[in-house]
Amino acid sequence: xxxxDDFYIGYLPHVPQPIAKLIRFSVGIMIIGVIIFALVLATxxxxxxxxxxxxxxxxxxxxxxxxxxxxxxxxDNGQDIHGNPLYQSVLLIGLGKFGADSxxxxxxxxxxxxxxxxxxxxxxxxxxxxxxTLLELTDEENAFVSSSSLDxxxxxxxxxxxxxxxxxxxxxxxxCYFGVMNPxxxxxxxxxxxxxxxxxxxxxxxxxxxxxxxxxxxxxGKNGEAVQxxxxxxxxxxxxxxxxxxxxxxxxxxxxxxxxxxxxxxxxL
Amino acid sequence: xxxxxxxxxxIFIGVSLxxxxxxxxGETLIIRATGALAITMLHVILIIGPLARLNKxxxxxxxxxxxxxxxxxxxxxIHSVFSILQFHSMGDTNVFVSLFxxxxxxxxxxxxxxxxxxFFALIILFLMAATSHDFxxxxxxxxxxxxxxxxxxxAYAMLLFHVMLGVIQLxxxxxxxxxxxxxxxxxxxxxxxxxxxxxxxxxxREKIELAGFVQVCTPEEIDENRARLxxxxxxxxxxxxxxxxxxxxxxxxxxxxxxxSEGKFVDGCITCPWHGYQxxxxxxxxxxxxTEKVSTYHLKLIDNEIWVNPNPEPEGTHIDAILIS
Numbered sequence: 001x002x003x004x005d006d007f008y009i010g011y012l013p014h015v016p017q018p019i020a021k022l023i024r025f026s027v028g029i030m031i032i033g034v035i036i037f038a039l040v041l042a043t044x045x046x047x048x049x050x051x052x053x054x055x056x057x058x059x060x061x062x063x064x065x066x067x068x069x070x071x072x073x074x075x076d077n078g079q080d081i082h083g084n085p086l087y088q089s090v091l092l093i094g095l096g097k098f099g100a101d102s103x104x105x106x107x108x109x110x111x112x113x114x115x116x117x118x119x120x121x122x123x124x125x126x127x128x129x130x131x132x133t134l135l136e137l138t139d140e141e142n143a144f145v146s147s148s149s150l151d152x153x154x155x156x157x158x159x160x161x162x163x164x165x166x167x168x169x170x171x172x173x174x175x176c177y178f179g180v181m182n183p184x185x186x187x188x189x190x191x192x193x194x195x196x197x198x199x200x201x202x203x204x205x206x207x208x209x210x211x212x213x214x215x216x217x218x219x220x221g222k223n224g225e226a227v228q229x230x231x232x233x234x235x236x237x238x239x240x241x242x243x244x245x246x247x248x249x250x251x252x253x254x255x256x257x258x259x260x261x262x263x264x265x266x267x268x269l
Numbered sequence: 270x271x272x273x274x275x276x277x278x279x280i281f282i283g284v285s286l287x288x289x290x291x292x293x294x295g296e297t298l299i300i301r302a303t304g305a306l307a308i309t310m311l312h313v314i315l316i317i318g319p320l321a322r323l324n325k326x327x328x329x330x331x332x333x334x335x336x337x338x339x340x341x342x343x344x345x346x347i348h349s350v351f352s353i354l355q356f357h358s359m360g361d362t363n364v365f366v367s368l369f370x371x372x373x374x375x376x377x378x379x380x381x382x383x384x385x386x387x388f389f390a391l392i393i394l395f396l397m398a399a400t401s402h403d404f405x406x407x408x409x410x411x412x413x414x415x416x417x418x419x420x421x422x423x424a425y426a427m428l429l430f431h432v433m434l435g436v437i438q439l440x441x442x443x444x445x446x447x448x449x450x451x452x453x454x455x456x457x458x459x460x461x462x463x464x465x466x467x468x469x470x471x472x473x474r475e476k477i478e479l480a481g482f483v484q485v486c487t488p489e490e491i492d493e494n495r496a497r498l499x500x501x502x503x504x505x506x507x508x509x510x511x512x513x514x515x516x517x518x519x520x521x522x523x524x525x526x527x528x529x530s531e532g533k534f535v536d537g538c539i540t541c542p543w544h545g546y547q548x549x550x551x552x553x554x555x556x557x558x559x560t561e562k563v564s565t566y567h568l569k570l571i572d573n574e575i576w577v578n579p580n581p582e583p584e585g586t587h588i589d590a591i592l593i594s
Contacts, residue, residue, distance in 0.1 A: 006326065007540070008329050009545040010544060012545075018326060019326045023326075026327070031273065034273050035276070039280060041281060041445065041448070042288070043284060043288065045301065049292065098360075098361070182297060183439065187380070187383075187435065188435050188436050189356070190371065190372050195356070195357060195362065195367055196360070198360070199360050233373075
């Protein structure tokens with residue numbers, strides 16, 4: 001039974017039994033509390049996306065370098081069942097929070113040849129999610145492996161105009177969203193997305209379709225120019241965007257300007 | 270405590286890897302695990318104080334509070350460094366400029382840049398951790414030191430908003446909000462209860478004055494080797510009963526302002542409940558070689574009623590104890 005006279009003094013060797021007993025009991029409660037807290041917090045984290053960023057592993061990709069609409073590498077993926085060539089566009093991204101434009105420029109200066117629409121082999125880290133692929137040029141200046149002129153022009157399907165539309169969703173940076181960060185969207189990621197888009201990484205607008213799947217749109221200016229600083233106020237927030245939609249290989253592109261982007265409290269995001 | 274921290278991290282990281290191992294990066298896992306641990310530790314730290322006031326048997330936990338606070342700062346620092354690296358480094362702007370400018374919604378509640386709140390809270394925690402040693406307690410004086418360390422409540426408020434305006438805005442599960450709410454209610458409840466009890470303890474039934482002395486209680490109302498707290502004219506006075514005598518000294522320990530009235534007369538000295546600092550009852554001085562001193566007060570015993578003069582004598586002044594005959 002605890003005595004009213006029990007008194008604990010830390011520097012004395014003897015701890016009154018009732019106090020020692022209560023502390024032992026308290027430690028037991030704390031162990032149970034820690035287990036419950038850690039389990040609840042760990043199991044109730046945001047449902048992370050199935051993204052992949054092959055951190056620490058580099059891959060060489062060979063394809064046709066295209067400087068527009070954003071730096072990308074067109075990869076030959078064989079043929080479809082009708083015998084038509086299948087091409088995939090792999091977005092090129094710089095290391096850290098930078099786009100690939102200046103690196104492509106650097107490669108061109110290095111070999112003193114324009115690289116647009118030539119066949120190149122680049123080395124980098126693959127990022128992929130939901131059918132979209134990006135290549136981070138991790139080794140920067142050393143990411144360029146080789147180039148060669150094309151034997152014959154590849155027959156790309158033309159950029160297909162879909163029409164003007166309004167989308168509801170969120171603008172993010174393509175690099176983090178498709179794999180480097182998880183989650184790469186929403187307010188907790190806002191600062192990082194702002195830095196990435198500010199550094200030249202192409203912004204992407206993602207939106208939920210009626211069937212629950214997600215659609216992605218590369219965001220460009222009305223005349224196809226890159227938009228970076230202009231869209232920073234709209235990053236990582238629910239927004240409505242209106243513009244012309246085009247299809248470029250496996251990417252959709254929305255051509256717009258800031259007058260046509262409105263922040264909003266969208267639901268269902 | 271270290272064992273509990275390791276247990277928390279092991280469970281959090283282990284379960285996260287088991288459930289999301291193919292999706293979550295090492296950096297993200299460190300940020301989440303240390304963030305969750307730091308906010309949990311802060312709740313424990315803030316509850317220890319009032320809990321020990323309400324039940325003396327929890328006093329041993331108080332001895333660990335300072336170490337726990339410094340460790341909690343280190344955990345929060347790991348969370349902050351990794352967050353700054355992940356969200357702000359390797360970009361086109363200085364990381365600290367980015368921290369304050371990447372989100373400019375300072376006038377929006379839901380859009381408020383929550384990372385800045387975490388940054389300022391970390392500065393407070395750093396100042397507390399850096400001054401946690403008794404050297405700083407003596408250098409700054411207990412009053413300034415204590416005031417500085419009361420900023421932990423501001424840090425706690427900022428961290429609550431840091432979490433609520435940050436990661437919780439992306440969470441679909443209500444558990445984090447519920448846990449935070451329970452934690453906040455517990456902290457407020459224990460502080461209010463301890464404060465109410467202290468106010469009640471020091472309150473006089475009725476203020477009766479006579480020639481500068483105020484009537485307090487009878488000796489029988491004070492337990493042997495314990496004290497009665499009385500608050501008069503802004504003075505917090507601990508009246509101790511021991512060895513058939515009565516003495517009164519100021520209630521606040523010179524170490525960390527611990528409540529001496531909740532202490533005990535041990536080995537001829539009034540002993541502070543917080544860290545065991547001791548004072549001689551008749552002069553309020555720590556026994557040699559220690560040098561701490563508190564104010565003393567004159568007492569009278571008239572018709573078995575204790576009367577105290579609330580005007581303090583200078584710290585360390587000898588006043589003869591009065592005998593209970």
